[in-house]
Amino acid sequence: MVWTPLHAKIHRTIRSRHLFKHNERLLIAVSGGQDSLCLIKLLLDLQSKWAWHLSIAHCDHRWRDDSQANADHVEKLARNWGVEFYLEIAKEPVNSEAAARNWRYQALNAIAQQYNYQYIITGHTASDRAETLLYNLMRGTGADGLQALTWQRPLSEKMTLVRPLLEITRQETGKFCQDFQLPIWEDSTNQDVKYARNRIRQELIPYLQANFNPKVESALAQTAELLQADVEYLEQAAQQLREEAMIGSRDFLKINRRVLQKAPLALQRRVMRQVLLEILPDAPNFEHIEKLTALMIAPNRSQTDPFPGGAIAQVQDDWIIIKCEV
Numbered sequence: 622m623v624w625t626p627l628h629a630k631i632h633r634t635i636r637s638r639h640l641f642k643h644n645e646r647l648l649i650a651v652s653g654g655q656d657s658l659c660l661i662k663l664l665l666d667l668q669s670k671w672a673w674h675l676s677i678a679h680c681d682h683r684w685r686d687d688s689q690a691n692a693d694h695v696e697k698l699a700r701n702w703g704v705e706f707y708l709e710i711a712k713e714p715v716n717s718e719a720a721a722r723n724w725r726y727q728a729l730n731a732i733a734q735q736y737n738y739q740y741i742i743t744g745h746t747a748s749d750r751a752e753t754l755l756y757n758l759m760r761g762t763g764a765d766g767l768q769a770l771t772w773q774r775p776l777s778e779k780m781t782l783v784r785p786l787l788e789i790t791r792q793e794t795g796k797f798c799q800d801f802q803l804p805i806w807e808d809s810t811n812q813d814v815k816y817a818r819n820r821i822r823q824e825l826i827p828y829l830q831a832n833f834n835p836k837v838e839s840a841l842a843q844t845a846e847l848l849q850a851d852v853e854y855l856e857q858a859a860q861q862l863r864e865e866a867m868i869g870s871r872d873f874l875k876i877n878r879r880v881l882q883k884a885p886l887a888l889q890r891r892v893m894r895q896v897l898l899e900i901l902p903d904a905p906n907f908e909h910i911e912k913l914t915a916l917m918i919a920p921n922r923s924q925t926d927p928f929p930g931g932a933i934a935q936v937q938d939d940w941i942i943i944k945c946e947v
Contacts, residue, residue, distance in 0.1 A: 628755035631785055631890055632670070640783050641740050646674045648707075648738040650729055653679070653695045653806030656744035656912060659794035660786055664742070665702060666730050678732050678741075681724045684712040689794055692737060694806050707732045718816055730776045738780075745770055745784040746778040748791035753822045761907065764855075768848035785844075792907050859891035866892065873944040874900070877907050878917055878936070890904050890914055902930045916941045 630706055634640070641647065649664060653656040664675055679695045681688045699706035710730035715721045729741045750770045757766035776782050786794070798805055814820045829837045866880035876895065883888050893913040897905035912925050917937050924935035932945045 623801075625797070625800075626668075627659075627789065627793065628663060628666055630788070634827075635667075635785055640785055641673075642671075642770065644674075645740060646676075646738045647690040647740050647742050648678050648729065648733045649675050650725075650741060650743045650843075651679055651698075652697050652744075653691050653698075653802075654744075654811075655805045656746055656749075656786065656791065656794045656804060656810055658698075658803045659797045660742065660744035661704075662797070662801060663700075663704075663785075665704070674695050675842070676707065676736070676738070678707045678709070678729055680728050682708045682721050682724070683711045684716050684721070685808070685836070687809070691806050691808075694804070698804070701731045707736070707840075718818065726776060730780055731808055734777070741776065741780065741782050743782065743784050743859055744786055744794070745793050746786045746789050746794060747842035748822075748838050750787055750845045750853065752818055752826065754841050754845050755821055755825065756818060763826045763907075764848045768845045768852055770845065771849055774838045787842065855887065855891055856895075859888050859895060862888055863892045863895055865898070872945045874945075876941040876943070877938050877939055878941055882917060883895075886914075889917060896943070897928070900930070900932050900943065901928055907937060913941070 640895075641689055649657075649661050649662065651661050655688070661675075662675065667673075668675060677695065677699045679692050681692045685691070692710075696706050696708065709732060711724060732738075733741050739779065753770045754767050758771060760766075770784065770787070772785075772787055773781055773783050797803075810816070811819060812823070826838065836841055862881065862884055866876075866877045867874060867876045874894065876892075883894060890910055893910050894905055897909055901909070909928060912928075913934055915923050916923060916925070916934055919936050921936055921938060924933055926931050930945070932943055934941055934943045936942075
């Protein structure tokens with residue numbers, strides 16, 4: 622095995638960030654593109670040091686004419702590497718980025734649970750992290766959205782999604798594949814600029830590199846990394862504050878205004894966001910959070926108009942009362 626600086630970097634990252642341990646069962650999501658091929662090659666090469674049990678999973682969205690040939694290509698690679706291969710095919714073609722992502726994670730989670738894998742590993746890179754930050758920034762988001770692509774996140778109670786390549790750019794994975802002559806499957810949809818993320822990748826990032834910062838991907842990925850630590854701290858602090866200030870159940874909540882008024886506005890908003898995440902059918906937007914936060918200093922008997930799902934919040938002396946429709 623040829624030991625490259627990239628091998629050493631990933632080895633150190635996995636160990637220093639405690640992404641997974643020795644002897645773990647890892648399910649690797651492999652699309653056939655350069656990032657996922659770089660990922661599986663690195664993990665296969667490191668396998669002897671960590672004693673992992675590695676397998677490959679491929680998800681066929683059925684939205685391209687060559688999707689079956691793509692799946693056959695990845696299966697052939699798995700056979701050549703002597704690795705177990707799992708294939709999930711969408712019953713109906715998945716034709717949007719969000720729907721494809723949701724279906725893919727559900728499919729990977731189901732495979733992992735059925736065959737007793739503790740971790741699902743994806744090939745997201747620093748480039749993906751930079752693109753996600755820009756995408757969410759332009760849609761309007763707080764720090765949570767800007768750091769959304771994290772090293773680890775739970776997919777279910779017993780399943781963790783891990784992204785070991787978040788400090789490596791797409792340029793680096795491409796060079797690695799070229800150096801090791803890995804057979805990349807070129808996904809034609811990656812060039813289609815009708816998808817917002819592709820426009821960011823094909824047009825916005827190159828413009829920023831040429832006119833502002835040649836290393837803009839790494840700079841944005843570093844910003845996301847810093848924000849991740851901030852968000853984790855603020856979420857923990859907001860959870861503690863919420864436990865002090867709130868009583869009741871999901872259908873009838875009481876929030877003590879006097880307790881929250883002592884806290885900074887950033888924590889007040891986070892408490893309100895956490896509350897709304899529990900009672901609304903979808904994630905709350907900025908207007909929902911501000912509407913509830915405004916009751917912190919509103920006159921007695923003030924109330925909101927209904928939130929999505931019908932919940933109404935009302936001020937009663939020191940309390941904000943939230944009543945949900947049953």
